[in-house]
Amino acid sequence: MAKSKKSVSRVTINDVALRAGLSIATVSRVINRTAPVSEETTKRVLAAIKELDYVPHQAARQLASRKTSMLGLILDEIGGDFFSPMLRGIEAGAREEGYNLLIATTQGESGIGVIGEHNTDGMLVFDDCLPDDELQRLHATGFPVVLLYRNPPQGLDIPSVAFENKNGARQMTDHLIERCGHSRIAFLKGPPNNEDARWREKGYRESLEAHGIPFDPYLVAVGGFDDHEAEAAVERMLAEGTQMDAIFAGDDESAIGAMLALRYAGLRVPEDIAVVGFDDIPIARHLTPPLTTIRAPIESTGYEAARQLINLIEHGSAEPLSLLPTELVVRESCGCHVIGPDSS
Amino acid sequence: MAKSKKSVSRVTINDVALRAGLSIATVSRVINRTAPVSEETTKRVLAAIKELDYVPHQAARQLASRKTSMLGLILDEIGGDFFSPMLRGIEAGAREEGYNLLIATTQGESGIGVIGEHNTDGMLVFDDCLPDDELQRLHATGFPVVLLYRNPPQGLDIPSVAFENKNGARQMTDHLIERCGHSRIAFLKGPPNNEDARWREKGYRESLEAHGIPFDPYLVAVGGFDDHEAEAAVERMLAEGTQMDAIFAGDDESAIGAMLALRYAGLRVPEDIAVVGFDDIPIARHLTPPLTTIRAPIESTGYEAARQLINLIEHGSAEPLSLLPTELVVRESCGCHVIGPDSS
DNA sequence: CTGAAAGCGCTTACAG
DNA sequence: CTGAAAGCGCTTACAG
Numbered sequence: 001m002a003k004s005k006k007s008v009s010r011v012t013i014n015d016v017a018l019r020a021g022l023s024i025a026t027v028s029r030v031i032n033r034t035a036p037v038s039e040e041t042t043k044r045v046l047a048a049i050k051e052l053d054y055v056p057h058q059a060a061r062q063l064a065s066r067k068t069s070m071l072g073l074i075l076d077e078i079g080g081d082f083f084s085p086m087l088r089g090i091e092a093g094a095r096e097e098g099y100n101l102l103i104a105t106t107q108g109e110s111g112i113g114v115i116g117e118h119n120t121d122g123m124l125v126f127d128d129c130l131p132d133d134e135l136q137r138l139h140a141t142g143f144p145v146v147l148l149y150r151n152p153p154q155g156l157d158i159p160s161v162a163f164e165n166k167n168g169a170r171q172m173t174d175h176l177i178e179r180c181g182h183s184r185i186a187f188l189k190g191p192p193n194n195e196d197a198r199w200r201e202k203g204y205r206e207s208l209e210a211h212g213i214p215f216d217p218y219l220v221a222v223g224g225f226d227d228h229e230a231e232a233a234v235e236r237m238l239a240e241g242t243q244m245d246a247i248f249a250g251d252d253e254s255a256i257g258a259m260l261a262l263r264y265a266g267l268r269v270p271e272d273i274a275v276v277g278f279d280d281i282p283i284a285r286h287l288t289p290p291l292t293t294i295r296a297p298i299e300s301t302g303y304e305a306a307r308q309l310i311n312l313i314e315h316g317s318a319e320p321l322s323l324l325p326t327e328l329v330v331r332e333s334c335g336c337h338v339i340g341p342d343s344s
Numbered sequence: 345m346a347k348s349k350k351s352v353s354r355v356t357i358n359d360v361a362l363r364a365g366l367s368i369a370t371v372s373r374v375i376n377r378t379a380p381v382s383e384e385t386t387k388r389v390l391a392a393i394k395e396l397d398y399v400p401h402q403a404a405r406q407l408a409s410r411k412t413s414m415l416g417l418i419l420d421e422i423g424g425d426f427f428s429p430m431l432r433g434i435e436a437g438a439r440e441e442g443y444n445l446l447i448a449t450t451q452g453e454s455g456i457g458v459i460g461e462h463n464t465d466g467m468l469v470f471d472d473c474l475p476d477d478e479l480q481r482l483h484a485t486g487f488p489v490v491l492l493y494r495n496p497p498q499g500l501d502i503p504s505v506a507f508e509n510k511n512g513a514r515q516m517t518d519h520l521i522e523r524c525g526h527s528r529i530a531f532l533k534g535p536p537n538n539e540d541a542r543w544r545e546k547g548y549r550e551s552l553e554a555h556g557i558p559f560d561p562y563l564v565a566v567g568g569f570d571d572h573e574a575e576a577a578v579e580r581m582l583a584e585g586t587q588m589d590a591i592f593a594g595d596d597e598s599a600i601g602a603m604l605a606l607r608y609a610g611l612r613v614p615e616d617i618a619v620v621g622f623d624d625i626p627i628a629r630h631l632t633p634p635l636t637t638i639r640a641p642i643e644s645t646g647y648e649a650a651r652q653l654i655n656l657i658e659h660g661s662a663e664p665l666s667l668l669p670t671e672l673v674v675r676e677s678c679g680c681h682v683i684g685p686d687s688s
Numbered sequence: 689c690t691g692a693a694a695g696c697g698c699t700t701a702c703a704g
Numbered sequence: 705c706t707g708a709a710a711g712c713g714c715t716t717a718c719a720g
Contacts, residue, residue: 041705078431095449407715
């Protein structure tokens, strides 16, 4: 076992003041630029800080200033295709403004507990990892909260950040119709109570309507944002003899399932039936054929959420709803492959 | 813009003491179970806490107890296939012992800065995101540090946690020889100065030797842990007429490149040449054919690192080197597919 | 078992 | 521009 000697007494603001021959108040002022200090004095303080290798103790600072400079992120669990890019965005947004990040997972348990007023200045709530009533209680406290990928419970004016699900689906359907020349486009819905799913379907319908294509309920099935469920759904449609020239899967996972069902049925993608998805998960480009999909701006959304939360903390206000734009990524599965920077 | 009212005065340990008709010392004692308190008193305190919805302020606690209960994680950037599982493991290990996690990215910049003695009790250093001399300085302070996937600079007894690169490669090569019946096994090395790469090659060689297969330098090329580089390398070997019945790619990325090169050359995997990788990245199972590879215990490694760091913090000692075992995942690309729980 | 008091290392009115 | 002092909300010897 490797031994580690206990660190010796920490160097404090007092040591710096002593060394510089000044008061701790002055040292604090040059560190925080919180009041004018003469150039000469500033220099002496800075020199002392460097000589002593002084770093202000966070807890003391937090206690005295009543500010933690910490943002909390609460989510159900670490992992999934969303997590990394989202965290990267949040971290960037936080760091830019001098905030640190505290992460807590609920993991099925209902409680908040580990994150709150006692250790953060505000908190980001991902998806629906918190029941409405807890959110309500939290919001009632006046504690700054921003929602990520989740609509606020009705009546509560909690700022919310997400991306353009409806427009994205609209973009994709437009593409399928206008560029690929499809008109019998099946749609694989997400889970029944899923917000994203609803908006995506709405975008699909809007596009159809805008192009004068009548909505056909036989072309819609539940893919459940799940490859197996989607596979079964497509199998069923095929068995029922549904005519279609393209399948717009509600997300990439279900697109994978759809492609599998088609392959088993001896159908080629995209020659016989095109398949497209939504999200642009990492493996989308590695599928055979590479999947045309809608890129969700996950990282930017995280970044924006951090910014909104910081606004709320520092100025008491934030945009009620921020919706970031999506991007169409044309690869091969839609049958009209165009070479371009987006395609890789 | 949504407005948020400032939170009213926080409820403190004082309020609890007042309400319970006791001293704050006693309240502190029941909260921390740090000294015996009569049952009756305990009940009163607990009741007061619940009634007032009291949560101890972390900063005050940290300041008074000289303990932050925070672990720092420093890495170059958020993302990649390692990040999520590693973080999940670390977070679990930290949470179990009542620690929170602070994450900081270096992003090319050399400094530590945001994480240190001033806001954490110890720190996990991922890979080589910190130059040797900074590590040395840190360690000299006596500040608890544990290395993740990185050997300590020579002479420094900094605990290190990683997984069994050599044994993993050995396992895989054994499998290729014993189960799949291959003997002319090419090896795609990682980058020249990469620790992991070196150990994996060592494992490959050991297996060869153990099976009495002479080492053939023509069968070894640099794949660089990169798909493009690996693709080029395999192309070259093919062009040179190198005879081989399997390619052991140093990691899954290079396995992807190898498979691509083979496909372009009109060779079938695994019928003509088997291809296997190392790491078991998420897309490995989605490749065509699904990739046989070595599963790296990323999550457990993160968990173990957190545990070691906490040991170091609380007891002043930790294992100098923890190496977690890998697992062989047989899928189809090695040509001897076996049905089993590991294969999905 | 319980309390009074010092102290953790800062920030921030309040004076000057 | 600078300093003395109070106070942030806890923990922990020290007494009793």
